[in-house]
Amino acid sequence: MAVGSGQLPELHPVAGFKLGIASAGIKKIGRLDLVVMELAANSSVAAVFTKNAFCAAPVQLAKKYLTQQSPRYLLINTGNANAGTGEAGLANARRTCVQLAQLTNVAAEMILPFSTGVIGEPLPTEKITAALPNALMDLHEDNWLKAAQGIMTTDTRPKASSVQIELDGQRVTITGISKGAGMIKPNMATMLGYVATDAAVTTDTLQLMIERAVNRSFNRITIDGDTSTNDSCVLVATGAAKNTLIDGVQHPLFEKLYAAVEQVFVELAQAIIRDGEGATKFVTVDVSGGATEHECLQVAYAVAESPLVKTALFASDPNWGRILAAIGRAGVEQLDVNLISVHINNVLIAERGGRASSYTEQQGGAAMVAEEIVIAIELGRGIAQTTVWTTDFSHDYVTINAEYRT
């Protein structure tokens, strides 16, 4: 199941950024499961990684390499997460980087490795290195769609976004792909996101940009509250567009580029939710009127992750009692329930601590039938605001997660 059509926009190539895809037969013969991305020399690279303490070997290695060298290649495999694999896992990840480095005449530390798939199995390094030449031969700037397919695991469809803006008189492209649907199937792990632009941006500024964008996109989605061991997101700026170098948030071009980057990040993050495990609804939880953004997030996640709210969404049941109960237990100090109002798709369902007097079950039922639901919560305490995206909780969620290994 998935929400919406999943139709992709035209994916504009990014000058200085090539993608090559191959089939290494890691889990299934013939499946595209290996992606190499080649970055033009002098590209800026920024990245964020999972905060899970059990982070995978490639995550540990990529974080280390990023502090040592400016990356020239990203190496991504599906079918095996190389997580929970200890020292041997680190050695295996390093081995694949060394191999690609030899084929491309760069230092091994210029390769960032990424893995997604089964946890706890040894990485089949020989299958991967054997397929590397094919991936390199396939390198092409116009290969985004194939790469989006090549990083899929249990995703039901590829996820991509592409935006063009004018910056400093130059046309600038931002294109990205992502994969994931929570921690997905048993022992499957990972959200991955790769976004490239031909804008010229310093590494430090790009890092500020990715952190802000991730906090408004990938860090605002939740399917099951389970942070994976392999989550990684990379933003590359090749500089091929020849705009004046953006070197700080005060730079006059920063905000315009940032807005376009954020749009791509939000579309990629939302695509993961639309393809969430067993998802039948795309749900936006908007919390406004908070004293701080933190308390808005507490409320948004309490509602978005409540199994009772999520099963009610699955049933298209306008169950305002469950939403109020989730708000009430979110941990916000001295919450005055009399100031809170809740709308579902513009229908006022609750106010002053209970059901809205204007509300009818008919209105609520009509609002909940939609595939896209907005739950808007006003706290009446201040001006802070946040938005979180999530899915419903369906029978298919249980089936997908319970029956995979049985």
Added chain:
Amino acid sequence: MAVGSGQLPELHPVAGFKLGIASAGIKKIGRLDLVVMELAANSSVAAVFTKNAFCAAPVQLAKKYLTQQSPRYLLINTGNANAGTGEAGLANARRTCVQLAQLTNVAAEMILPFSTGVIGEPLPTEKITAALPNALMDLHEDNWLKAAQGIMTTDTRPKASSVQIELDGQRVTITGISKGAGMIKPNMATMLGYVATDAAVTTDTLQLMIERAVNRSFNRITIDGDTSTNDSCVLVATGAAKNTLIDGVQHPLFEKLYAAVEQVFVELAQAIIRDGEGATKFVTVDVSGGATEHECLQVAYAVAESPLVKTALFASDPNWGRILAAIGRAGVEQLDVNLISVHINNVLIAERGGRASSYTEQQGGAAMVAEEIVIAIELGRGIAQTTVWTTDFSHDYVTINAEYRT
């Protein structure tokens, strides 16, 4: 579905504590839905209530009355939670107390009201007050089982526990009942617990006792992470056993009585888990070796509430990757994954950041088939410990919570 036989022990009467049960026809004609409990004069009463900001009208009223008078009656109805009902709800709760006060010649503030059932519907006060005389005529010390049935809503079986100890040369009884299975069905709310003893204990000491006992029982169970709007728990000491009055935690009889009280609380809390929505497993999550109890709780709840862990439990799938991932995202600072070990029912499944070298899928599968599962997590950081009880996540959970109103 429910776990275990649900067979109840002999429920010893508590001298000075009577229970009367009647049928008020609140939701269904003929169903036992009204319980009155009568406390001997000079009983000590201690209580704890939900911390949900959207707490129900009876909860607000009971908290207030407790500060004004020493209670003589507890008045409990099922079928209607009187939550999300605003000022009218408070007036209705008060009305039922006033009515019972008139019938029993006590002050209205000596009646503590409790409600459980549908959220947001007006409390049918006339049905309740009409049935009060029948409940009063039924008052009897040997009525615990009938009362346990009378407070059930969607529970599949009554929940009760009873223990006798010798204290100060006297035989002392502790008997209690509980109800609930999380927030249970759509718009159903509530965990309720009532425990009485004939021991003589001051009110202040009894309050310390209930808070400690709740923190090791009802506050350590989680089915869906959704705290209800009506949770209430009451501990009554009638003093009829004539032991020397226990007036502080330093009193020589305190620990012996407390241990028996805690046993009753734990059994009542576990009974709720065994009857959890769609439950097929009774799961104990033991976390030891923490630097603080707080971080043990963070880890225990991350594992116990992870939908991925819970669906794996449903599938009897020894999915150690999901357990490690949940531990890793629990929010414990500077967690060294190399020091962590995880056992499932005495089978070592993970250590040193990955699958245990001694582990086989066969062992894991055999351990997971059991109806009662212990997940024991050693953090290797200190000596703090905690235990949390939970259920698995089954198709029936989704069915129960999604299909009730459709």
